[in-house]
Amino acid sequence: MSERALSVLRKKVAARMQYYLKSNFSLNTLAYQLLSDYPTRPGKGIRPTFCLAATASVGGDYNNAINTGTAIELFHNSFLIKDDIVDQSLYRRGDLTLDKKYGLALAANAGDALKILGMSPLIDNLASIGVRKSLQVILEIQEMARRSIEGQITELTYVKENRVDLKPEDYFKICENKTCWYTIIAPCRTGIIIGLDDASSQQLDAITRYAMNVGIAFQITDDTLNLTASQVLYGKEINGDILEGKRTLMLIHVFNSCSPEEKQRISKILETSRDAKTEADVVYVKDLIEKYSAIEYAKKTAKQLATKARVVLLEECDWMTEKRWKNFFLEQTNYLIERER
Amino acid sequence: MSERALSVLRKKVAARMQYYLKSNFSLNTLAYQLLSDYPTRPGKGIRPTFCLAATASVGGDYNNAINTGTAIELFHNSFLIKDDIVDQSLYRRGDLTLDKKYGLALAANAGDALKILGMSPLIDNLASIGVRKSLQVILEIQEMARRSIEGQITELTYVKENRVDLKPEDYFKICENKTCWYTIIAPCRTGIIIGLDDASSQQLDAITRYAMNVGIAFQITDDTLNLTASQVLYGKEINGDILEGKRTLMLIHVFNSCSPEEKQRISKILETSRDAKTEADVVYVKDLIEKYSAIEYAKKTAKQLATKARVVLLEECDWMTEKRWKNFFLEQTNYLIERER
Numbered sequence: 222m223s224e225r226a227l228s229v230l231r232k233k234v235a236a237r238m239q240y241y242l243k244s245n246f247s248l249n250t251l252a253y254q255l256l257s258d259y260p261t262r263p264g265k266g267i268r269p270t271f272c273l274a275a276t277a278s279v280g281g282d283y284n285n286a287i288n289t290g291t292a293i294e295l296f297h298n299s300f301l302i303k304d305d306i307v308d309q310s311l312y313r314r315g316d317l318t319l320d321k322k323y324g325l326a327l328a329a330n331a332g333d334a335l336k337i338l339g340m341s342p343l344i345d346n347l348a349s350i351g352v353r354k355s356l357q358v359i360l361e362i363q364e365m366a367r368r369s370i371e372g373q374i375t376e377l378t379y380v381k382e383n384r385v386d387l388k389p390e391d392y393f394k395i396c397e398n399k400t401c402w403y404t405i406i407a408p409c410r411t412g413i414i415i416g417l418d419d420a421s422s423q424q425l426d427a428i429t430r431y432a433m434n435v436g437i438a439f440q441i442t443d444d445t446l447n448l449t450a451s452q453v454l455y456g457k458e459i460n461g462d463i464l465e466g467k468r469t470l471m472l473i474h475v476f477n478s479c480s481p482e483e484k485q486r487i488s489k490i491l492e493t494s495r496d497a498k499t500e501a502d503v504v505y506v507k508d509l510i511e512k513y514s515a516i517e518y519a520k521k522t523a524k525q526l527a528t529k530a531r532v533v534l535l536e537e538c539d540w541m542t543e544k545r546w547k548n549f550f551l552e553q554t555n556y557l558i559e560r561e562r
Numbered sequence: 563m564s565e566r567a568l569s570v571l572r573k574k575v576a577a578r579m580q581y582y583l584k585s586n587f588s589l590n591t592l593a594y595q596l597l598s599d600y601p602t603r604p605g606k607g608i609r610p611t612f613c614l615a616a617t618a619s620v621g622g623d624y625n626n627a628i629n630t631g632t633a634i635e636l637f638h639n640s641f642l643i644k645d646d647i648v649d650q651s652l653y654r655r656g657d658l659t660l661d662k663k664y665g666l667a668l669a670a671n672a673g674d675a676l677k678i679l680g681m682s683p684l685i686d687n688l689a690s691i692g693v694r695k696s697l698q699v700i701l702e703i704q705e706m707a708r709r710s711i712e713g714q715i716t717e718l719t720y721v722k723e724n725r726v727d728l729k730p731e732d733y734f735k736i737c738e739n740k741t742c743w744y745t746i747i748a749p750c751r752t753g754i755i756i757g758l759d760d761a762s763s764q765q766l767d768a769i770t771r772y773a774m775n776v777g778i779a780f781q782i783t784d785d786t787l788n789l790t791a792s793q794v795l796y797g798k799e800i801n802g803d804i805l806e807g808k809r810t811l812m813l814i815h816v817f818n819s820c821s822p823e824e825k826q827r828i829s830k831i832l833e834t835s836r837d838a839k840t841e842a843d844v845v846y847v848k849d850l851i852e853k854y855s856a857i858e859y860a861k862k863t864a865k866q867l868a869t870k871a872r873v874v875l876l877e878e879c880d881w882m883t884e885k886r887w888k889n890f891f892l893e894q895t896n897y898l899i900e901r902e903r
Contacts, residue, residue, distance in 0.1 A: 245708060251722075252715045303674060307667035326648035326718050329670070333644060334711040336677065340704050344697075352693060356685075363681050367586060370675040374593045377667050381592075 227270055227549075230283065230290075234269040235260070237291040241338050255323060255331040256338070259298040262314035267439075267557070268293045268408045271550075275412025275428070278546035285350050286415045288342035289358055293408055295339035296362070300369065300403070302332035307377075308465050309495055315456040350415055358411045365407035372399025380466045383492040385484060387473045389522070393437055395468070400443075401436025408432075427537040431550070434530035438523040439557045444469040445519050448510065450561060463506050464498055466491045470522060471515035472506075478513040523558045530554050568611055568890075571624070571631075575610040576601070578632040582679050596664060596672040597679070600639040603655035608780075608898070609634045609749045612891075616753025616769070619887035626691050627756045629683035630699055634749055636680035637703070641710065641744070643673035648718075649806050650836055656797040691756055699752050706748035713740025721807045724833040726825060728814045730863070734778055736809070742777025749773075758881075768878040772891070775871035780898045782864040785810040786857055789848065791902060804847050805839055807832045811863060812856035813847075819854040864899045871895050 238260050246253040269290030276286040304310070305318035306328060312318060320328035343362060346355040376395050379387065409428045414420045447462045448471070462469055476484060487509060490502045510516060531554055534547065541547045579601050587594040610631030617627040645651070646659035647669060653659060661669035684703060687696040717736050720728065750769045755761045788803045789812070803810055817825060828850060831843045851857060872895055875888065882888045 246712075251719045252712060255715070303670055307670050324722070327715065327722070329644055329648050330711055330714045330718065333677075334708070334715070336674075337704065337707040337711060340700075340707075344700065344704065347697070356688070359681075359685065363678065363685065366678040366681075367675070370671055370678060371587075371593060373671045374596070374668065374675070377671065378592045381665070381668070 227266075230270045230273045231266040233284075233287050234266065234273070234290045234294055237287050237342065238294060241291065241295070241341050245338060245341075251327070252331075252334070255319070255327055256334055258319055258322070258331075259301055259313065260294070260335075262316060264314060265560075265562075266294070267553075268297055268404060271405060271553070272408035272412040274546050274549045275409045276416035278541045278543050278550065279413055279416040280542055281412075281416025286412050288346050288349065289362075289411045289415060290408070292339045292342045292362060293365075293403070293411075295335050295342075296366065297403065299332045299335035299339065302328055302335070306332070308461065310461060311458050313457060354414060357414050361407055361411050361414065365403045368398040368402040372397070372402075375399075376468065379468045380491075383466075383488060384468065385476050385488045385491070387468055387476065389470060389473055392468060392470050392473055396437045396440040397433060400440040401433050404439060405432035405436040424538075424540055427533060431530050431533040431538070434526045434533065435554050435557060438526040438530065438554075441470050441519050441523040441526075442558045442560065444471065445516050445523075446560075446562070448507065448516065456562065460503055460507070463503050464495045466495075470519045471510050474515040474518050475506075475509045475513050478515075479509055483509060520558075527554050527558050568607075571611045571614045572607040574625075574628050575607065575614070575631045575635055578628050578683065579635060582632065582636070582682050586679060586682075592668070593672075593675070596660070596668055597675055599660055599663070599672075600642055600654065601635070601676075603657060605655060606901075606903075607635070608894075609638055609745060612746060612894070613749035613753040615887050615890045616750045617757035619882045619884050619891065620754055620757040621883055622753075622757025627753050629687050629690065630703075630752045630756060631749070633680045633683040633703060634706075634744070634752075636676050636683075637707065638744065640673045640676035640680065643669055643676070647673070649802065651802055652799050654798060695755055698755050702748055702752050702755065706744045709739040709743040713738070713743075716740075717809065720809045721832075724807075724829060725809065726817050726829045726832070728809055728817065730811060730814055733809060733811050733814050737778040737781045738774060741781040742774050745780060746773035746777040765879075765881055768874060772871050772874040772879070775867045775874065776895050776898060779864040779867040779871065779895075782811050782860050782867075783899045783901065785812065786860050786864075787901075787903070789851065789857065797903065801844055801848070804844050805836045807836075811860045812851050815856040815859050816847075816850045816854050819856075820850055824850060861899075868895050868899050 239257070242253060242257050242260070246256060272290040272293060273283040273286045277283040301313060302319050305313055306320045306325060310318050311321060316322075318328075319331060322328075323331075343355070343359050346358055350358075372395050376399060379391070406429055409432045410425055413424060413428055417424070444462060444467075447457070447469075448460065450459065475487065479487070487506060490498065490506060493502065531551055534541070534550055534554075538547070541550075580598070583594060583598050583601070587597060613631040613634060614624040614627045618624040642654060643660050646654055647661045647666060651659050652662060657663075659669075660672060663669075664672075684696070684700050687699055691699075713736050717740060720732070720736075747770055750773045751766055754765060754769055758765070785803060785808075788798070788810075789801065791800060816828065820828065828847060831839065831847060834843065872892055875882070875891055875895075879888070882891075
């Protein structure tokens, strides 16, 4: 799958997003400016491309998935706005976060508006893919949204309770809910529902297993990039996760490898609020991450998960008949863990 | 309509909200605790009672409107959480706001979760009121949500741009979008759609005109209460609107009545951030409100709008055949502008 072919998919979804923005808000208004800000910053477009590619991979017309891909991308942008507010982040996609640019009140309302706008293409599905599939897609998106929030709340609960007794499985469970569902699982499942006449639960289960493994690998990679990436490429501030006290796989590996004294000190640092953490605190945590080779451990885990994902695709998805598009999924599985942003 | 009859409606919706909360989140979890916090605080339950009453007023079974009333109430609670965050409010329904109680991150996610939960009863409508009406209701709720956010953004834009040139019509337009649609219009319209075999656009237009007048009167009353109510009864902090710089009808009346010097000073005060406003600033604004009898002006306007609303009901809604329920709307129209909380 060439970069050019992918760029065609991204452009189709970007145009459709603009359609919904423009038909709901007048140009030259602050509302339009606010709402189109994140959607027009350069992003990877993983979610809509996975959705459209899933439809094409089973022989469907990917144009039928544009509405759904657009809905998911609108929800994604809405989640980004909220995440940036609650994480008190400074940068997103290489520019100031929306709330740093326009203030909390306008940013929070813009986030809500994008979520509501995301319902429109799902309703418009009725005219293009029929009532039965439209309703199936709505239920998938509903489950996706519910899971994302549940994952976020669990993650925040771990931070709030300053948990240092977590195991990798706890992290995987958070990823399953907060990342996999809305980044990979829902795009793949809805794409296949749209592409096939009547997707079976075996087919949906198989793609969900694939997507789960890719999704966790994706999140692990995102977390390692938060520590190691070039800020310009990454577009967010480096070390943000440590400041927020996020329970990443690296941190959990440190908890399970370090001495009681180290654990006590790291626990004290993590329970300090973001603003109160010092440069030395961050350095101490990063030193432990290095001492226990936590990044290498995380990268190895991501690689294993990506391999598992590829095996599911190769061994359980023979109903994915379009080789060119199946290759897209195989290639993306590698790309998502090897990317530098 | 007795208070007891209303309390039956409120309880039915409260029970249905609990059903959705409990079937999506385990009890004894922080997520359940967070999400059920606002919904279990004592509220007026205006939105769901209007929805159920509208169905009953045209001879329908109000049990068919419970899902929709529940959806609207879940959205309402979600909006309250967001409003309290962006307004930096301290109290809601007599207790600390959710973000003051649990922190911004958990509160913002709880708000999102309630919005997503609100989709479930709308989907469950399919089984009880059929595909056609379910989709009509979804479109109404979508319009309601879109309008609410548009109204909020316009209101915030006026604050951000420190506008002191506004006319009452600008305020009415904000109310139409941010208040009327989701407090009165959508509950009434969906209730009637559910109750009638095939609601005509004339019927929906008439109830919309009624609801528009009531909604504006309701918001004016809310704004006067923000200045005059007993904090215990009102449940929110008094004078919050002045601190936020909200363009209420009273404030707009002052802009259009005061001297250029007064206008300059009030403009300077309003552009100060919430935290930087002093006690003396608030007193200065309140003194002008008193000097120009702005509260009396606002109350008179609310009364006129309520009268208009009652006239619409009496003259244009003869298809509202159930006298007992039609009386509910007539009584509520008075109650909503005479209430003390």
